[in-house]
Amino acid sequence: MPFRLLVPLGLLCALLPLHYGAPGPDGTAPDPAHYRERVKAMFYHAYDSYLENAFPYDELRPLTCDGHDTWGSFSLTLIDALDTLLILGNVSEFQRVVEVLQDNVDFDIDVNASVFETNIRVVGGLLSAHLLSKRAGVEVEAGWPCSGPLLRMAEEAARKLLPAFQTPTGMPYGTVNLLHGVNPGETPVTCTAGIGTFIVEFATLSSLTGDPVFEDVARVALMRLWESRSDIGLVGNHIDVLTGKWVAQDSGIGAGVDSYFEYLVKGAILLQDKKLMAMFLEYNKAIRNYTRFDDWYLWVQMYKGTVSMPVFQSLEAYWPGLQSLIGDIDNAMRTFLNYYTVWKQFGGLPEFYNIPQGYTVEKREGYPLRPGGETAEPKVSPLHRYQGLMVGSLFLSRLPSSSISREGLVMNVFIILLPQLVFLPFTKNQSCTHSPALAPAQASSVEEARFLFLGKLNSSRKK
Numbered sequence: 001m002p003f004r005l006l007v008p009l010g011l012l013c014a015l016l017p018l019h020y021g022a023p024g025p026d027g028t029a030p031d032p033a034h035y036r037e038r039v040k041a042m043f044y045h046a047y048d049s050y051l052e053n054a055f056p057y058d059e060l061r062p063l064t065c066d067g068h069d070t071w072g073s074f075s076l077t078l079i080d081a082l083d084t085l086l087i088l089g090n091v092s093e094f095q096r097v098v099e100v101l102q103d104n105v106d107f108d109i110d111v112n113a114s115v116f117e118t119n120i121r122v123v124g125g126l127l128s129a130h131l132l133s134k135r136a137g138v139e140v141e142a143g144w145p146c147s148g149p150l151l152r153m154a155e156e157a158a159r160k161l162l163p164a165f166q167t168p169t170g171m172p173y174g175t176v177n178l179l180h181g182v183n184p185g186e187t188p189v190t191c192t193a194g195i196g197t198f199i200v201e202f203a204t205l206s207s208l209t210g211d212p213v214f215e216d217v218a219r220v221a222l223m224r225l226w227e228s229r230s231d232i233g234l235v236g237n238h239i240d241v242l243t244g245k246w247v248a249q250d251s252g253i254g255a256g257v258d259s260y261f262e263y264l265v266k267g268a269i270l271l272q273d274k275k276l277m278a279m280f281l282e283y284n285k286a287i288r289n290y291t292r293f294d295d296w297y298l299w300v301q302m303y304k305g306t307v308s309m310p311v312f313q314s315l316e317a318y319w320p321g322l323q324s325l326i327g328d329i330d331n332a333m334r335t336f337l338n339y340y341t342v343w344k345q346f347g348g349l350p351e352f353y354n355i356p357q358g359y360t361v362e363k364r365e366g367y368p369l370r371p372g373g374e375t376a377e378p379k380v381s382p383l384h385r386y387q388g389l390m391v392g393s394l395f396l397s398r399l400p401s402s403s404i405s406r407e408g409l410v411m412n413v414f415i416i417l418l419p420q421l422v423f424l425p426f427t428k429n430q431s432c433t434h435s436p437a438l439a440p441a442q443a444s445s446v447e448e449a450r451f452l453f454l455g456k457l458n459s460s461r462k463k
C-alpha cells in the first residue's frame, strides 16, 4: 500500500512513463519495470556501500572508498536517504535509521556549517521524512505531525541556524558555528540563494512546532532581498548582509540565485501566499525582458541589463520546471528543448555551456552527476515529473554501466538529489491546532497543464 500511494509522488513515478502513455526519450517505449528495478539497484548499491564504508561520516568518498564529513558531522547521507527509503517502501530500514540518527546525531558540535545546506538537506530532509512517515506505514507517536523524533531533530538543527539571521538587514550569514553561533570575522557576503531559500522548511517548522520564529526570519530575509532589487527589477548574485550592498552584480537564474526563485514559487504554493507569487511574477517579467534570448537565459548586469556572461549553467535546469509550475507551458517547453539539445550533444549537462559558441566553457566542462540539475527532479506537479521522466530515463539509458559498478559516486545522486525538496508541497492540511493550512498544490490546473505539455511535446516531435 505505501508503495502504491507514494509512487505518484516520488522518484519512481519519473520512471513510469507508460502510465502516462508516453514514449521514451528516443521515441521508444521504455519498460517501466526495468527502470524501476534499475533505480532500486542503484540506490541500494550506493546506500549499502555508504553504510559499509563511510558511516558515520557524512559522505562516501568513492575513489578512496572511505567516509568523510562534508557539510557538518551528521551522517548526512543517512538523513538524505530517509525519504528515499520511504519512497522505495523500506519501512523497516527507515525505522532502524531513525533510531541510529537519534542515538548518534548531535547538533551541539563545534562545526562551521553552511546555513543553506544545513537547511535544505538536514532540516528539509528530516521534515520530509517526518511528514511522509505516516502515509508510508510507519507507526507515528501520539500528537504527530506536531510531534515526533524527526521533527524534534529538525527543530534542533534549525535553531542552530537562527544566530545567522541576527544581522542589521535580517539577511543571514552564509556560515554559522553550530556551537558558538556566527564566528567573529565571518564574511558578511552571502549569495542570493543563501538568503532566500528558507521559507519552505522554516514555515513548515513554524506550523508544526507552533513557534513563529522560523517563518518570521525567513520572511524578513525574503522581504529584504525584494527591497534590494535594482530599478529594473533584477537581483544580483552576492550581497553584504551587514550593509545590504550588492557585491556581485551578475543577474541570472543559475548558480548563487536559483533556489531563491524556486522557493518563492514553492512557498507560494505551500502557504497559498499570493505575495510570494507576486514577487516571483515581477521578477519573471524582468528576467524575461532582460536576460532571455531565444529561450535561453543569460547573465546580465543587474542595474543596466547588459549581458555579462552568455552561458547556460547546469544548475539552471530547474527553470522550465518552475515555469511549468506556474502554468507557463509554452516557455517551459521551449527552454526545456534548448536544454535537452545540450544534453543530447554531450550526454549530460556540462556545468557551463557557452550559448553563442554552442560549446562547453573551459574548466567548466564537468558534469557533476546531477541528472540534469533539477531537470530530472520530480517536483510538485505531474507536469514537472513528466519532464523529470524524460531526462530521468535518458539519464539512466545513457549512463555508462562501468560508472555504475565502479563507484558509489553516481549513486549518491539517487540518495541525495532526487527526493529532496519534493514532498512538502504535497502535504495535506494537518490537524495541529496551531497549524495554518499546509495546502496541497492545485491538482486540477496542474493536471490540465500536464496535458498541454504532453500535447506540445507530441507536436514538437512530429516536426
Ligand SMILES: *[C@@H]1O[C@H](CO)[C@@H](O)[C@H](O)[C@H]1NC(C)=O
Pocket (backbone or CB within 6 Å): 044, 047, 048, 089, 090, 093
Ligand atoms: C531495506 O534496506 C536494507 C538495507 O539496505 C536491505 O537489507 C533490505 O533488504 C531492504 N528491504 C527491502 C524490503 O527492500
Ligand SMILES: *[C@@H]1O[C@H](CO)[C@@H](O)[C@H](O)[C@H]1NC(C)=O
Pocket (backbone or CB within 6 Å): 110, 111, 112, 177, 183
Ligand atoms: C570555524 O571558523 C573559524 C573562523 O574562520 C575558525 O577560527 C575555526 O577554527 C573554525 N572551526 C572549525 C571547527 O573548523
Ligand SMILES: *[C@@H]1O[C@H](CO)[C@@H](O)[C@H](O)[C@H]1NC(C)=O
Pocket (backbone or CB within 6 Å): 232, 233, 285, 286, 289, 290
Ligand atoms: C523592458 O526593457 C525595456 C528596456 O530595454 C524597458 O524600457 C521596459 O520598461 C522593460 N519592461 C519590463 C516589464 O521590465
Ligand SMILES: *[C@@H]1O[C@H](CO)[C@@H](O)[C@H](O)[C@H]1NC(C)=O
Pocket (backbone or CB within 6 Å): 428, 429, 437, 438, 439, 440
Ligand atoms: C485546507 O485548509 C484550507 C483552509 O483551512 C481549506 O480551504 C482547504 O479546503 C483545505 N484543503 C484540504 C485538501 O483539506
Ligand SMILES: *[C@@H]1O[C@H](CO)[C@@H](O)[C@H](O)[C@H]1NC(C)=O
Pocket (backbone or CB within 6 Å): 021, 451, 452, 454, 455, 458
Ligand atoms: C501524444 O501522442 C501519443 C501517441 O501518439 C497519444 O497517445 C497521446 O494521446 C498524445 N497526447 C496528447 C496530450 O496529445
